[in-house]
Amino acid sequence: MSTDQHSTTGAYVTGGEAFNRDMRYIPTRITRDGRDGYPVEPGRYRLVAARACPWANRAVIVRRLLGLEDVISMGLCGPVHDARSWTFDLDPGGVDPVLGYERLQEAYFARVPGYERGITVPALVDVPTRAVVTNDFPQITHDLFFEWRDHHREGAPDLWPDAVREEMDAVMERVFTEVNNGVYRCGFAGSQESYDQAYGRLWDAMDWLSERLSARRYLMGATITEADVRLFTTLARFDSVYHGHFKCNRQKLSEMPVLWAYARDLFQTPGFGDTIDQGQIKRHYYVVHSDINPTGIVPDGPDLAGWTTPHGREALGDRPFGDGTAPAPLPHGVLAT
Known part of the structure; x- marks a missing residue:
């Protein structure tokens, strides 16, 4: 998520205009051969994320599924930022213990002085230089799978199976444009016309997903893939944020039987x-998007108890990780770090 340098928390809606996401991220990659100057090297890089952000959530999930926790460290920003940057206010003294920064912006400036685009998460930071390497969120999870394979845990799942790769690319593209980004096009619409168009596209895609998942446990069949990771992070935020705050209110996720069961199935899966x-x-x-919610009031609901109720989707396939295994479950109430 980006911020606008000209407001306290960030301007997200432009009157009269549709929302268009700026996808110009730092394209540098961390690869086995180090062709961009950053070779795969355990312990060298730090993933900076935020639990609030769906794009960062992807990287946190993939890192855990692949067992890279001891290979790539993780720093977590707090949920509220200002127009300048995400901050490390969850850490003692408000300073990341590895990078020594108060603001993620400092890592961007270490790489590109005066970096002018949004200071976004996730970001992979080179610990020796304390400079950001990349914030290209689709490429980050792709490379965690393909470039870091030598360091995956035993039993790590195949998140990009060859047999369905072409179809999966098309599915992920539709999920991104119509759902992941579609909720933002609704929420940040600057006109009734742009909102109506975004709303229609979102719900066309949600209905398509419901139909697709009615006969298969996961998006690509019987096993979990990267496509499921990408959809889950939006569904996990749907009722608590997107339904009301972003006006995606035809139905709650909990009122869509197939998608609600699918989301609960994934939620109850380690990782x-x-x-x-x-x-x-x-x-x-509700706090950062002050132009949408100027009071800054954070709602108490919804009731989260439903996420742990039985989903009944085992009948569609009982090998979610295929030939692999699930990551070890964490103690109750403990979040992945």
């Missing part, structure tokens, strides 16, 4: 629900 903090999620959206 998914144990990355979610609904308190931080709500605080981020």
